Amino acid sequence: MTVKDLIDKNWYKVINEGDETEREIGKVFCCDLLSIAMGKAPADCAWVTVMGNINTLAVATLADAAVVILAENAQLDANAASKAAQQGVTVLATEMPIFDAALQIYRALNA
C-alpha cells in the first residue's frame, strides 16, 4: 500500500500531502517520545502519534517515515505545518485513538 492508497481510503483528514506519495508503506509504528521513535521507527513506516509539534516533523523526515498520522484529533501547530509543507512530509489526522488507527492501517497493509 502506498501513501497515496492510504490517502485515497478517505479514512483520515489530509493535513499535508507530501512529495513522495507513491512510496510503499512498510510497517506501522506507534510512540510519542521522540528519541524512542528516532531509534525504533523503521524507515518507510506509517507513524501514528499524538504529538503535533515541529519536532515530530524533524524526526519523521530524519528517520525516513513514509507518513505521519496524528491520532486523537491532535493538531499540527503552525510551525509544524509549515515544516511539513517545506519538507514534503505527508501528515494525516484522525479522531481515532492511536491503537485503533494503527490497527486499521495494519489490517490494510496485511489484507
Place this chain on the structure above:
Amino acid sequence: MEDAIVLKYQVIDGEFQRAGEVSSDVKHKLKQMGVPANIVRKVAIAMYEGEVNMVIHANGGEITVEITPEQIKMILADVGPGIPDVEKAMTAGFSTASDATRNLGFGAGMGLPNMKKNTDSLDIETLLGEGTTITMIVKL
C-alpha cells in the same frame, strides 16, 4: 585527509523550533553526494540527537562534519554545563530533561544510546562548567 569535504554549522541555544535543521541540511547534502540511504539515515539520527542535546541541555555550540570517501565524522562542540557522569548519561532511560522539554516529546533518555547505536565510534570529552565535545564516526 586533504580531500575531506567540511561543513560547519552554528547551533543556537534554546531554539527548539529550529532543532533538527542542521541534521536535515546534512542529510540533504549527503543524499546529493550519493551516499547510500542506510548510511545517510544513521548519520541523520545520530546527528539529530546530538543537535537536540546541544539545544536543550547545553547552550548551543558548533557542529562540524567531515566527509571523506572512507567515513563521515561529526564533531559536536557545545559550551554547556558539561556531563557530570558520562556512563550514567549513556544509560538508556536516564534523563535530566525539564518538564517543558518533556512536554515536547523529549526526555526518554534515548538520545545518547541512539547516537551510540547508529555510529561506528562515539567519543565524549566533557568538562564541568566548560562544555562537551562529542565526536562520532560513521564508516562508509
